[in-house]
Amino acid sequence: MYRLRPATASDAGFLADVTISATRAQGRLADGFDEAAWRAGFVEWTLESIEDPGTELYVVDVDERPAGRLRVSRTPEAVELNGIQLHPDIQNRGIGTAIITDLESEAVRRGVPLQLNVERDNPNARRLYDRLGFVKVSEDGAQDVLRWTKGVEQNQLWNADVAARYDTPDTGMFADDVIRPTVARLAELAAGGRALEFAIGTGRVAVPLAGHGVPVSGIELSTAMLDQLRTKASAESIPVEVGDMATTRTPGEFTLVYLVFNTISNLLTQEEQVACFRNAARHLSPGGRFVIELWVPELRRLPPGIPATVGVADPGYILLDTYDVLQQHVVSHHFHFGEGTEAHLGRTPHRYIWPAELDLMAQLAGFTRESRHADWSGTPFTADSPSHVSVYRLADA
Template sequence: MVDDDGYFGEPVAASYDDSSVEMFAPDVVGPAVEVLAELAGDGRALELGVGTGRIALPLSQRGVEVHGIDMSRAMVARLREKPGGAAMGLTIGDFATTKVAGTFSVAYLVFNTIMNLTSQDAQVDCFRNAAGHLAPGGCFVVEVMVPDLRRLPPGQNTVPFHVGDNRVGFDTYDLATQAMSSHHVKVEGGRGSFRSIPFRYVWPSELDLMARLAEMRLRARWEDWTGTPFSGESRSHVSVWERTGA
């Protein structure tokens, strides 16, 4: 059963920062904040799926006014407890459709969050929602994995992403629908737990078409936040689309 916070309720929020500690490292956060601050300029930034503020808080510390949208009250509560979090504009809601007041120079989604929208329609709605919040010439930025389907031999639908002494993680794929799920098995103190989160993987070219439907055009695409050129061997990408519509 999924609670009102979706798949990121209190049990996940309580340990989220610790379980993703490598994503909070300065050499990971710093380049992302640098890119987003440059795109924001003197304007405002909108984070879709703001979570516990991994990017939003350091971006606001750079002097950028940041507003965040997230469905999880538990994750947002953790953000509010952090220095600077209580003063940040935050809205509870589905980031594919939730509207907030004002316009923004940049809207962004990081760390595969676009895949939390588990249908193509929802992902298209997200692009339209982002574009609707942007000032003319504003940018929408998405950081997301490239589907790693080359690791799937014929007849197999499962790829492990972590195998440790007390934790196993693996992804399952449905190639017909682009549905996937990440499964987490953990054993602590002789007791086991299991958690599964659904996603929908999406290709760069598919995202470009979603952007066109939302009257945006591709401005830049890199393998990572440091500007490494994107290639056929890249396992992730950071893409920037610019609003062209009135």
């Protein structure tokens, strides 16, 4: 969609032009604005920035023509977006979102947050950053300081220790009677085309699906989980983009996008979950399918006044879910223990989704529901089903 090239002194005039054009289109030029004086100062500052080893100034090329300006600083503590302007003629094409999403992916790989400042009188930019998961952390004069830390948080949650313990060959969700119908159904839905797995993890489903003859790509936010996948499949056999499944793009077009084992609930806001549907739609060819495997919230099991349920109580493992019904949040507490008194606790946060709410999210992204079953084998879905596999189809045109 775009290409970045380092700015040179000959670009200073264009960078001034695009900054003025973008600011004017937003209606944010002050009364009595002295363009000549501003331009002279901006060009001087641009030339200083080009020589500054602490920042990187880029020209954004679109369709092989200069179309925008990007300034980034990289420190051991953060990736800092110091400024981005796109010419009004190429706005609303997703280019700004793509640039910021790529910076988020860079921050994930480096294990640091992505930070930026945004003027309080620029509501359009603020809405974009809110949608992309930025959170206000402080104020700096007339600007708000925003930070994106999801990559850091997810890599702390899904770290190397968790990734090393995640695979349980031939048992639990890795059991053959779980994997086999999952792969068979996904291969059928791919209909001879390419498949994309959001939150591909260690490749529990992707590796056998690729072995079934379906070309598979993935998106994954945890670098530790991806490292574990790479012990089973190369980047050539299963290419993976590092990033957030709600926003990250991967090359190509697909007939199938899928999310398994409740993973959409790892997105903790309704806005992010809707964005995930829209991201699936962006990757699909007309008539393509988006498949979600998801549990049904167990609120009927909550005793009055007690916000928790015991999901599993097996030898060596107890699962306790605590609910915040106001925010539709649940935290799963995983207790692993053996002989003696020592135990290991792991916690995973989720935002639960009702089946009808999931259908509405699909409609907002241009999908219609094609089917819903209680499992991958096609068991009918009923009011008592604990989970479902829902297939959504994108319009043919």
